Amino acid sequence: MEEYSASVHAALPVHVAVIMDGNGRWAAGRGLPRSEGHRQGAKVFRQICEYGADRGIGYLTFYAFSTENWSRPQEEIASIMALFRDYLQEARERREENEARGFRLRFIGDRSALPADIVSLVETCERESLHQTRTTVNLAVNYGSRLEIVASVRRIAERVARGELKPSDITPADIEQGLYTAGQPDPDLIIRPSGENRLSNFLLWQAAYSEFWFSDVLWPDFTPAHFDMALADFAQRKRRFGGIEAVQKNI
Numbered sequence: 001m002e003e004y005s006a007s008v009h010a011a012l013p014v015h016v017a018v019i020m021d022g023n024g025r026w027a028a029g030r031g032l033p034r035s036e037g038h039r040q041g042a043k044v045f046r047q048i049c050e051y052g053a054d055r056g057i058g059y060l061t062f063y064a065f066s067t068e069n070w071s072r073p074q075e076e077i078a079s080i081m082a083l084f085r086d087y088l089q090e091a092r093e094r095r096e097e098n099e100a101r102g103f104r105l106r107f108i109g110d111r112s113a114l115p116a117d118i119v120s121l122v123e124t125c126e127r128e129s130l131h132q133t134r135t136t137v138n139l140a141v142n143y144g145s146r147l148e149i150v151a152s153v154r155r156i157a158e159r160v161a162r163g164e165l166k167p168s169d170i171t172p173a174d175i176e177q178g179l180y181t182a183g184q185p186d187p188d189l190i191i192r193p194s195g196e197n198r199l200s201n202f203l204l205w206q207a208a209y210s211e212f213w214f215s216d217v218l219w220p221d222f223t224p225a226h227f228d229m230a231l232a233d234f235a236q237r238k239r240r241f242g243g244i245e246a247v248q249k250n251i
């Protein structure tokens with residue numbers, strides 16, 4: 001057993017990203033409205049966020065609402081926004097506790113489409129936790145990877161149009177600098193529960209060399225034990241980054 005935990009520790013991912021999927025099916029399976037699934041999912045988010053930080057993960061990213069999720073019924077969208085608002089208010093109320101944990105809160109996604117009071121809470125939470133360094137928590141709300149890349153490319157095109165940059169000088173670093181995750185390491189491990197084996201427009205650029213861990217468990221049933229299973233699996237992976245030798249790049 002000791003050996004097992006030692007090997008997990010030896011290859012702990014620096015950045016873990018989670019696609020919080022399966023809330024609707026969890027609720028349907030219990031004859032409950034979908035909003036109940038989201039409510040339970042939000043609780044699990046808080047729990048896994050704290051657990052991940054306690055395990056020493058430096059960056060945790062959670063996919064909460066995609067740019068495509070606006071196609072859902074108004075009522076469901078409103079229930080998700082209400083949960084987001086509750087979380088932000090609670091984060092403010094629990095500021096001291098979050099500071100003790102060293103949480104830096106960041107929100108990735110297009111916030112211009114979010115209700116004004118939510119944007120204001122987001123800005124406050126980001127500002128108040130700016131100086132924290134232990135665990136960065138990115139919450140992806142109205143996030144879509146393709147639009148994120150398009151926005152970055154637009155900024156580059158503007159620099160080219162102003163004559164500041166030559167097209168032949170554009171590098172991957174220029175694209176990276178325009179992403180919401182600029183300055184953060186790429187995710188080492190991406191976890192997706194709910195039985196779906198796809199990215200659904202999540203971190204397409206950043207996931208170039210990510211390891212994936214899929215599970216049939218629905219997000220509201222996800223526990224720290226599942227998180228540990230993903231970490232243990234990650235520790236066994238051989239990451240080669242195109243070379244021939246396995247590299248433990250992110251220890």
Ligand code: IPE
Pocket residue numbers: 020021022023024025026064065066069080194
């Ligand atoms: C994830 O759960 C939450 C969001 C996408 C907002 P879903 O609501 O997609 O749950 P399923 O996939 O329908 O079960």
Ligand code: IPE
Pocket residue numbers: 019020021022063064065066069196198200
């Ligand atoms: C992905 O889940 C987005 C989030 C978890 C926020 P979806 O339920 O929207 O993904 P698809 O539609 O099944 O691909």
Ligand code: MG
Pocket residue numbers: 021022023
């Ligand atoms: Mg889903």
